[in-house]
Amino acid sequence: MSALTSLLERFHSAILDNESAPLLPDIRPHPHLTPAQQMAIYSDGYRTRLTQAIRSDYPALLALIGDEAFAALALKYIEKNPPHGFNLDRYPHGFSAFVREYSDDAFVADLAALEDTIAQVFMLPDSAALTPAALSGITPESFGDTVLKLRAASQLLALDYPADLYRENPTPQKQPAEKIYLFLIRHDNEVKRHRIAFAEFLILSALQRGMNVGTALESIAEKYPQLVPEIAQHMQAWFGSWTHNGFFEELS
Amino acid sequence: MEARQAIGGLFSHMNTLGFPTLGFGLGLRAPHYDAILDERPGTVDWFEIISENFLEAHGGYWDFLADLRADYPIVMHGVSMSIGSTDPLNVDYLKKLKALADFLQAPWVSDHLCWTGTQGKNAHDLLPVPYTEESLAHIVERIKRVQDALGRRILLENPSTYLEFTDSSIPEWEFLVRMAESADCGLLLDVNNVYVSAFNHHYDAKKYIDALPSDRIVQIHLAGHKNYGTHIIDTHDSHVIDEVWKLYAYTLETKGLASTMIEWDDHIPEFPVLLAELDKARDIAHAKRDAA
Numbered sequence: 001m002s003a004l005t006s007l008l009e010r011f012h013s014a015i016l017d018n019e020s021a022p023l024l025p026d027i028r029p030h031p032h033l034t035p036a037q038q039m040a041i042y043s044d045g046y047r048t049r050l051t052q053a054i055r056s057d058y059p060a061l062l063a064l065i066g067d068e069a070f071a072a073l074a075l076k077y078i079e080k081n082p083p084h085g086f087n088l089d090r091y092p093h094g095f096s097a098f099v100r101e102y103s104d105d106a107f108v109a110d111l112a113a114l115e116d117t118i119a120q121v122f123m124l125p126d127s128a129a130l131t132p133a134a135l136s137g138i139t140p141e142s143f144g145d146t147v148l149k150l151r152a153a154s155q156l157l158a159l160d161y162p163a164d165l166y167r168e169n170p171t172p173q174k175q176p177a178e179k180i181y182l183f184l185i186r187h188d189n190e191v192k193r194h195r196i197a198f199a200e201f202l203i204l205s206a207l208q209r210g211m212n213v214g215t216a217l218e219s220i221a222e223k224y225p226q227l228v229p230e231i232a233q234h235m236q237a238w239f240g241s242w243t244h245n246g247f248f249e250e251l252s
Numbered sequence: 253m254e255a256r257q258a259i260g261g262l263f264s265h266m267n268t269l270g271f272p273t274l275g276f277g278l279g280l281r282a283p284h285y286d287a288i289l290d291e292r293p294g295t296v297d298w299f300e301i302i303s304e305n306f307l308e309a310h311g312g313y314w315d316f317l318a319d320l321r322a323d324y325p326i327v328m329h330g331v332s333m334s335i336g337s338t339d340p341l342n343v344d345y346l347k348k349l350k351a352l353a354d355f356l357q358a359p360w361v362s363d364h365l366c367w368t369g370t371q372g373k374n375a376h377d378l379l380p381v382p383y384t385e386e387s388l389a390h391i392v393e394r395i396k397r398v399q400d401a402l403g404r405r406i407l408l409e410n411p412s413t414y415l416e417f418t419d420s421s422i423p424e425w426e427f428l429v430r431m432a433e434s435a436d437c438g439l440l441l442d443v444n445n446v447y448v449s450a451f452n453h454h455y456d457a458k459k460y461i462d463a464l465p466s467d468r469i470v471q472i473h474l475a476g477h478k479n480y481g482t483h484i485i486d487t488h489d490s491h492v493i494d495e496v497w498k499l500y501a502y503t504l505e506t507k508g509l510a511s512t513m514i515e516w517d518d519h520i521p522e523f524p525v526l527l528a529e530l531d532k533a534r535d536i537a538h539a540k541r542d543a544a
Contacts (some may be wrong), residue, residue: 004386005338005370007419011379012370028416031454032482038415041485046375053376082373086332086345087308091376126311153310189312 129246144214336367395435412486
């Protein structure tokens with residue numbers, strides 16, 4: 001290993017481990033700051049920068065648990081997950097899974113999952129929504145064989161708590177447990193959240209896996225026969241709502 | 253665009269390295285996107301983007317840049333090239349950088365004389381390079397490879413640093429000069445960084461400026477910082493201080509004019525505040541021209 005490689009690796013380790021002692025002999029004396037104080041400028045800056053990146057993606061979580069608890073969680077996450085990629089915007093993605101693992105509050109974990117999903121959908125690639133005209137060729141006979149592809153910038157999410165209400169509320173309060181299903185989709189620069197029924201969630205999930213409409217409905221009817229009447233009653237309206245809200249980008 | 257370049261008024265069309273001289277620009281930051289698109293300010297000659305904010309952004313952001321590009325040159329300034337690291341160059345990053353530079357027809361692409369990580373990890377900071385013969389040779393070779401990959405000459409910016417290595421044997425200004433000439437790259441002279449590092453390491457900022465070759469200085473950065481008494485941190489969160497304006501004036505006097513821009517990245521003010529800050533730079537340049 002070259003002297004340069006060795007020095008850079010020791011420097012980086014000193015930042016990651018927040019332990020500057022092994023590097024101190026490499027730092028030139030300063031009249032006003034000790035080598036440890038100089039090194040702390042970099043170590044502290046690293047943690048501050050990453051914490052700030054996480055805070056920007058989880059504003060509601062921050063508001064819910066407060067600065068101190070958020071900072072403690074973020075620092076633990078940073079310690080266990082040093083960033084690898086060049087894109088700092090992607091670093092906070094893993095934080096929600098970390099919160100679910102380390103927090104004993106399921107509402108907190110759901111809120112983190114929702115905010116993470118919003119951030120992810122915001123970064124997904126663009127695609128144009130199918131127009132109603134493009135869908136007008138679907139006949140009752142061909143409907144079952146139709147494959148509908150969900151928009152690239154969209155994601156389905158199931159939560160045990162209505163965390164979306166918390167995020168909407170100007171004076172937020174924790175909500176009691178209630179299963180909710182969401183379809184998140186970006187239009188231009190805005191991520192919109194649509195509350196959907198469990199049956200809708202199942203159908204859209206099946207479509208996301210590439211099933212055609214007929215196969216999706218059959219598989220759901222087989223596994224959840226109690227949903228068949230609801231699907232029969234609402235399918236046409238759901239389909240109208242999905243197309244109106246631009247859920248699809250391609251059909252075949 | 254010609255009209256906007258004429259507003260600069262003080263600049264020849266090309267410098268000796270073949271880079272266009274653009275006038276007075278601003279860093280493009282999200283809180284100002286709407287104001288810029290709505291107003292298309294005539295006193296801003298060009299914009300600088302942080303490359304990483306757009307490399308993997310969705311198409312709407314590229315549409316926004318294309319819209320802006322119709323009226324302004326857009327130069328690219330990066331923070332992730334990690335030119336000083338001993339990790340392999342990130343080929344994926346360079347491909348994305350080139351794609352964006354081609355898309356924008358960017359007049360130039362810049363980054364920093366620094367490194368950002370080792371062993372595949374990224375500190376997301378501009379970490380200090382030891383100024384040794386070994387690191388100089390290493391960095392020169394990497395700049396050449398980057399320039400080949402991007403198909404263009406790059407600029408590297410002098411950093412703000414908060415410590416010096418005992419191994420360093422070359423003054424920073426000498427390192428920059430030898431690096432730029434050996435690798436045949438340009439320099440982005442951050443006058444505030446010169447002030448910050450000169451304060452932190454107790455050297456003469458003017459001596460630093462004096463050492464730099466005029467023909468390598470393609471762009472100048474100006475920014476605010478935070479002074480803690482014992483040391484200064486480059487924070488980009490406030491006005492340029494008087495001492496840095498004076499150092500900017502000295503730079504223009506001794507090195508001539510270069511495309512100049514204001515960086516303001518934290519506690520970002522209303523857009524008119526930035527325009528006023530840019531006017532100060534323009535006024536200093538006019539005064540230097542009139543005095544000459």
